[in-house]
Amino acid sequence: MRVMAIVKASKDSEAGVMPSEEMLAAMGEFNEEMVKAGVMLAGEGLHPTSKGARVSFGGDGERTVIDGPFAETKELIAGYWLMQVRSFEEAVEWIKRCPNPHDEPGEIEIRQVFEAEDFGEEFTPELREQEERIRARAERNQ
């Protein structure tokens, strides 16, 4: 199964403070461990939300663009890993070994990624087609 581990933001990450050399080294070591175990498919860090934006959807189909930064720091995302594991617990066990990405208490959230078969009967041909269009677009934008 595929699992995404989501690193939540901190005051520093939102302020654009780069991690210390020590932290980078520790994180590099952890990444290498996961790569060597054949578990890590992808992983990236995100710029602070001051460089981000949100598109908000009104009930009437209206779209409003809101520029960052955003306030609720602990709920923001600062990075992610995409992992291939045999069980959800395996992903949890890996993340327990991750160095704390910040100098303050924080969280890494672990979520299972949907795969087509998870949708089962609910995944109608129309929905499938829609998903395909999205994928095709993503592919063009690569």
Place this chain on the structure above:
Amino acid sequence: MTDKARRAAGRAMSERDARRAIDAVWRIESARLIAALARMTGDVGVAEDLAQDALLVALERWPEAGVPENPGAWLMATARNRAIDSLRHREIAARKEEELGREVELRSRLAELDPAAAASDEIDDDLLGLIFTACHPVLAPEARVALTLRLVGSLSTAEIARAFLVKESTVAQRIVRAKRSLAEARVPIEVPGPEERERRLAAVLEVIYAIFNEGYAASVGEEWIRADLCEEAMRLGRVLAGLMPREPEALGLAALMELTAARFPARTGPNGEAIPLPEQDRARWDLVLIGRGLKGLERAEALGRPLGPYALQAAIAACHARARTPEQTDWERIVALYDALDAISGSPVVRLNRAVAVGMAFGPAAGLELLEGLREEPALRGYHLLPAARGELLERLGRDEEAALEFSRAAELSGNAREREVLLARAGGRR
């Protein structure tokens, strides 16, 4: 629910959780643990027994005491202590001076070992040595597969049996015999030296690819098990590529499996029928795996050495992966890659695929001419894809009657019911 019942349920729950957490730790740690123990004891069988002993102690203690801070080091220390204990007993029983000396030496080596402080490249060497040993040519192919999945992939005997649709006792026996064969042949647990390296690496790659193909050849109904097997093979492939980043074939195999698996979501229709490559909905291909596969292949090519069979096949798969529509496929490059593959392998199946590619790149007549030369090939006698390919090209040339004949011959030879149906439909002129 009474409080007592709730407490009991809570405890049962936490025991199950603990069991799952231990499984996860085992999954992460066991290969390295067995590899280090194998180097020290010189015997993969003994090493696995010791590791299993440590696991049993963990199963006993962790549900109560919790999973330790560094579970890998804990397991290692426990296994080491077990080893020292059992050696001590054997020393008492040992009669021969020589044997005694060996065991005392081993015991002191074990005692020196600091489970938390093993250097990373040492662990890598141990693991690579274990992989090469599990795939050793003294073992029968199915024994290599079973032993690799068991020792390196940390699959249980039951899981291996389920994946290969054989009895658990068969797998257990295979593993026991394999360990015995390795011990009897006194196979050293190590990464082979330069003179042997290429041949031995080829054996390792073959085992991993065999596991992948077992999953890839999945038929409907058992698909979920088989997809797991493909994932397992990809994981092993990535582990090997990580351990041997300067071996283009190790990188090539990982890339080949990822590029092939990227097409899985588009490979079967809603009723489980196989969808051939040109008709697949490419929007359903897995972009993460394609990205990884292309990058891995690039790294293999950047090593600047001639590409081997796996990297070449990965390069062919990459031609398909890069084409957003079938029409954009670079068939001329595929022909060139098949030329290179043919020069290495000399396999008639490669020449058959090459002829199909030529038919796509330079027109059906050119492809058909090449297939003509393969008709007498003994290795392709009874191979349904030869008449199927001829049918395809004849049809494109408008020679429908001859094409229908070829399709019905292909249907006769095909071992797969669904495929037979498709071929028969084409023989009947319905597409």
